[in-house]
Amino acid sequence: MSVSSSTPRYKRVCLKISGEALMGSKEFGIDLDTVERIAEEVKQARDLGMEICIVVGGGNIFRGLQMAAKGMERASADYMGMLATVMNALGLQNALESIGVETRVMSAIEMTAVCEPYIRRRALHHMSKGLVVIFAAGSGNPFFTTDTAAALRAAEMGCDALMKGTQVDGVYSADPKKDPNAERFDHLTYMDVFKQDLKVMDQAAIAITRENGIPIVVFSLADGGIHGALTGSGRFTVISDN
Numbered sequence: 417m418s419v420s421s422s423t424p425r426y427k428r429v430c431l432k433i434s435g436e437a438l439m440g441s442k443e444f445g446i447d448l449d450t451v452e453r454i455a456e457e458v459k460q461a462r463d464l465g466m467e468i469c470i471v472v473g474g475g476n477i478f479r480g481l482q483m484a485a486k487g488m489e490r491a492s493a494d495y496m497g498m499l500a501t502v503m504n505a506l507g508l509q510n511a512l513e514s515i516g517v518e519t520r521v522m523s524a525i526e527m528t529a530v531c532e533p534y535i536r537r538r539a540l541h542h543m544s545k546g547l548v549v550i551f552a553a554g555s556g557n558p559f560f561t562t563d564t565a566a567a568l569r570a571a572e573m574g575c576d577a578l579m580k581g582t583q584v585d586g587v588y589s590a591d592p593k594k595d596p597n598a599e600r601f602d603h604l605t606y607m608d609v610f611k612q613d614l615k616v617m618d619q620a621a622i623a624i625t626r627e628n629g630i631p632i633v634v635f636s637l638a639d640g641g642i643h644g645a646l647t648g649s650g651r652f653t654v655i656s657d658n
């Protein structure tokens with residue numbers, strides 16, 4: 417879907433940024449140039465009057481499931497994964513604040529020396545004041561993903577959309593990097609995603625957004641992608657019931 421406009425399509429959004437998106441072209445960790453670019457695009461959208469919260473992943477540092485597959489106890493590995501998201505959240509906070517965007521990091525696992533604990537009503541207050549709230553430590557529970565945490569926070573914050581940044585400019589029937597015949601969709605229903613088993617977000621995340629009528633906007637995190645999706649001027653797939 418491509419809409420030519422620089423006005424925001426939604427007033428309040430939850431932006432899901434995976435840990436991998438922060439790596440840039442690196443194999444691991446955080447690429448500062450990439451984080452700065454992402455921060456700049458978030459700032460542009462914030463300057464248009466949007467209320468933005470961000471759920472950040474941790475896959476660039478640690479993935480619980482991968483370590484569990486190597487023999488580590490799953491719950492402990494997942495807690496390590498959640499701690500990785502806190503590092504990313506602090507990196508993103510630093511990049512945003514260095515360009516004048518006031519932020520709060522709120523962690524689902526209490527860590528009061530480095531950030532605020534997640535308190536829903538306080539987060540809502542920050543958002544209504546125009547602060548960018550970065551949610552760290554996922555849902556605070558093992559056996560979940562940050563995609564599910566993003567759906568949860570989007571519902572709790574009363575967001576108008578859940579914006580899911582990926583490597584490509586929307587949802588395809590197959591991986592377009594591997595299959596040149598992959599079909600790209602402008603719009604899908606939640607049921608399409610379930611029935612066709614499309615790899616967009618995990619099923620728990622889809623279920624939460626569907627139950628709460630929150631559209632998912634899938635877009636590319638490449639240069640300009642965040643701004644394009646937030647304002648509607650870029651290319652993206654919308655998943656909703658209508």
Ligand code: UDP
Nearest residue numbers: 435473474475480494497554555560561562
């Ligand atoms: N995680 C978790 N519970 C949550 C969110 C995340 O246990 O609510 C753990 C899980 O181990 C996951 C890791 O944190 O592998 C990093 O999150 P995720 O893989 O979702 O990050 P992303 O793929 O977005 O970078």
